[in-house]
Amino acid sequence: MFQTTITYDQFIQSLQETLTMVSISLLAGILIGLPLGILLVVTRPGGVIENKWIFGILNPVINIVRSLPFIILLVAIIPFTRFIVHTSIGTAAAIVPLIVFISPYIGRLVENSLLEVNEGILEAANAMGATPFQVIWHFLLPEAFGSLILTFTTATIGLIGATAMAGTVGGGGIGDLAISYGYQRFDTFVMILTVVILVIFVQLIQSIGNFLARRVRRH
Numbered sequence: 001m002f003q004t005t006i007t008y009d010q011f012i013q014s015l016q017e018t019l020t021m022v023s024i025s026l027l028a029g030i031l032i033g034l035p036l037g038i039l040l041v042v043t044r045p046g047g048v049i050e051n052k053w054i055f056g057i058l059n060p061v062i063n064i065v066r067s068l069p070f071i072i073l074l075v076a077i078i079p080f081t082r083f084i085v086h087t088s089i090g091t092a093a094a095i096v097p098l099i100v101f102i103s104p105y106i107g108r109l110v111e112n113s114l115l116e117v118n119e120g121i122l123e124a125a126n127a128m129g130a131t132p133f134q135v136i137w138h139f140l141l142p143e144a145f146g147s148l149i150l151t152f153t154t155a156t157i158g159l160i161g162a163t164a165m166a167g168t169v170g171g172g173g174i175g176d177l178a179i180s181y182g183y184q185r186f187d188t189f190v191m192i193l194t195v196v197i198l199v200i201f202v203q204l205i206q207s208i209g210n211f212l213a214r215r216v217r218r219h
Contacts, residue, residue: 006177006181006187006190010177011177011193014172014173014174014176014177015173015174015197017091017172017173017174017176018160018163018172018173018174018175020091020095021091021094021095021098021159021163021166021171021172021173022156022159022160022163024095025095025098025099025102025159025163026102026152026155026156026159028095028099028103029098029099029102029103029105029106029155029159030106030152030155032099032103032106032107033102033103033104033105033106033107033109033110033155034106034107034110036058036062036103036104036106036107036110037106037107037108037109037110037111037113037114038110038114038136038140038141039054039055039058040055040058040059040062040107040108040110040111041111041114041115041140042132042136043055043058048122048132048135048136048140049132061104062104062107062108065100065101065104066104066105066108070097070101070162070165071165073097073100073101074094074097074165074166074169074171075169077096077097077100080096081093081096081097084096088169089169089170089171090170090171090172091171091172091173093171094163094166094169094171094172094173097166098159098162098163098166101162102155102158102159102162105155105158106151106152106155109151109154109155110148110151112151113144113147113148113150113151114140114141114144116144116147117139117140117143117144118143121139121143122135122139122140125138125139145216146213146214146216146217147213149209149212149213149216150209150210150213152209153205153206153208153209153210153213154209156205156209157202157205157206160198160201160202160205161198163175164178164194164198167179167180174194174197174198175194177190177194178190178191178194182194
């Protein structure tokens with residue numbers, strides 16, 4: 001029988017902190033990353049509203065942010081985090097670097113999803129005299145909707161992993177529980193529990209994402 005150093009309330013609190021970090025960061029990441037991805041597609045050479053300056057700035061900036069491992073990004077923007085939320089530890093502080101991390105990631109995934117849309121559809125839209133906004137809203141996004149669902153599913157799973165890493169600097173959540181109790185206090189039960197919870201989360205989210213994507217593509 002496993003002996004553990006945590007209480008039920010501590011576990012529930014950590015679970016709530018993880019869900020809070022993932023949900024808020026994902027929502028903010030989509031609000032920022034979706035427009036970024038659309039801009040990357042429509043302003044690229046040959047795009048609907050080709051603009052080499054916008055594309056030339058966005059593309060390398062996204063690449064630079066995405067090239068940083070989350071744990072390094074987490075530490076590197078501590079001054080910015082303190083400026084935004086007036087602290088560098090806790091759940092609120094972890095959300096800031098999570099948003100910075102996931103937004104360009106979503107942007108690049110959205111770009112890949114939109115680039116999968118058949119060019120013939122866009123040519124037909126242009127032939128009908130559709131404006132750039134109409135092309136994006138009525139043709140590009142609906143055609144890529146199933147792929148976008150999988151994009152957001154992948155981003156959510158990436159966020160779960162990032163929230164676990166945030167625990168190494170006192171970010172709260174399941175990761176913090178694993179570090180503070182499972183690793184530092186050699187609590188085997190906590191380590192096993194956190195691994196099981198994270199695996200369940202990932203499997204559940206991936207299954208839901210796959211199901212929704214299949215439903216959308218059928219219709």
